[in-house]
Amino acid sequence: MRSDPALSLKNLTVCYGGGCEACRGEMAKGMKKNRCPVCGSIWALREVSLSLFSGEILGVVGESGSGKSSLLKCLYFDEIPLGGQLTLPDIAENAFSLSRQAQRRIRNAHMGMVHQNPMLGLRMDYSAAANIAENLIAANCRNVRLLQDRIDELLDIVEMSSYRRRETPRHFSGGMQQRVQIAKAIANRPDILLLDEVTTGLDLSVQAKILDVLKKIIRDFNISAVLVSHDLAVIRMLAHRTVVMLDGKIIEQGLTDQVLEDPQHFYTQQLVHSLLCI
Ligand SMILES: Nc1ncnc2c1ncn2[C@@H]1O[C@H](COP(=O)(O)OP(=O)(O)OP(=O)(O)O)[C@@H](O)[C@H]1O
Ligand SMILES: [Mg+2]
Ligand SMILES: [Zn+2]
Numbered sequence: 001m002r003s004d005p006a007l008s009l010k011n012l013t014v015c016y017g018g019g020c021e022a023c024r025g026e027m028a029k030g031m032k033k034n035r036c037p038v039c040g041s042i043w044a045l046r047e048v049s050l051s052l053f054s055g056e057i058l059g060v061v062g063e064s065g066s067g068k069s070s071l072l073k074c075l076y077f078d079e080i081p082l083g084g085q086l087t088l089p090d091i092a093e094n095a096f097s098l099s100r101q102a103q104r105r106i107r108n109a110h111m112g113m114v115h116q117n118p119m120l121g122l123r124m125d126y127s128a129a130a131n132i133a134e135n136l137i138a139a140n141c142r143n144v145r146l147l148q149d150r151i152d153e154l155l156d157i158v159e160m161s162s163y164r165r166r167e168t169p170r171h172f173s174g175g176m177q178q179r180v181q182i183a184k185a186i187a188n189r190p191d192i193l194l195l196d197e198v199t200t201g202l203d204l205s206v207q208a209k210i211l212d213v214l215k216k217i218i219r220d221f222n223i224s225a226v227l228v229s230h231d232l233a234v235i236r237m238l239a240h241r242t243v244v245m246l247d248g249k250i251i252e253q254g255l256t257d258q259v260l261e262d263p264q265h266f267y268t269q270q271l272v273h274s275l276l277c278i
Pocket of ligand 2: 068069070116196
């Protein structure tokens with residue numbers, strides 16, 4: 001699948017800890033791991049470049065700490081990068097250089113995010129409906145009748161009984177919490193969905209149902225998605241293309257089948273092999 005890019009990312013760099021002269025200079029390029037041995041700063045992303053094409057699902061895999069969530073947080077403007085350029089065609093030449101307010105506007109109109117940690121994506125003491133309404137209101141939907149109707153519609157899309165709309169996510173199972181996160185993420189009909197370990201930690205049967213719901217949403221609403229998962233089975237099922245991350249860098253990328261069936265990098269070979277051995 002090749003079409004116009006929905007987004008292009010160039011040289012995204014994120015450093016937690018501020019860095020020092022050593023790691024901000026030439027040494028950065030030579031650092032094997034993402035941690036500076038001099039000052040201890042974590043270089044969570046080191047000049048990451050990628051494109052997401054329209055209608056495509058881009059998988060992102062890599063071990064814990066490789067920078068997957070940091071990548072999504074930057075794309076959702078939750079994390080301010082040290083450097084890099086995010087081009088959103090017809091919207092912004094470099095969205096990272098816009099004001100926070102402009103970034104919020106873009107996020108509300110064009111993006112949806114499912115956080116790895118539901119505590120970050122949901123207000124646990126608000127009802128499911130209020131959680132979804134929060135995003136609708138942020139995009140200026142203020143009419144109560146329209147709000148109610150859209151919330152019902154969204155609960156229906158994520159296959160959640162509407163009688164649960166008044167309950168709070170704190171009392172939901174992990175699968176239910178993810179359904180509310182998904183409903184909230186697609187509330188404003190985004191072009192781009194950012195999905196961080198959506199099914200991690202869920203029972204296999206629940207996982208399968210949530211993946212079905214997602215597949216349907218992405219297809220029916222012609223959404224482009226970045227799908228982060230350390231579960232290669234999930235990536236294999238959904239992602240058209242896949243990038244493999246290690247220590248804040250992309251070490252391999254290609255069509256998902258290619259990457260999983262004929263991995264070139266030693267680390268990817270190990271990753272695929274470990275899955276086959278389970
Ligand atoms: N707010 C933060 N402050 C300091 N270090 C952080 C912060 N967030 C992440 N890190 C570090 O940055 C690196 C990348 O973290 P990130 O959460 O992006 O990894 P990940 O690939 O999503 O891992 P996981 O698979 O465990 O979710 C890790 O070394 C992590 O410890
Ligand atoms: Mg993560
Ligand atoms: Zn340093």
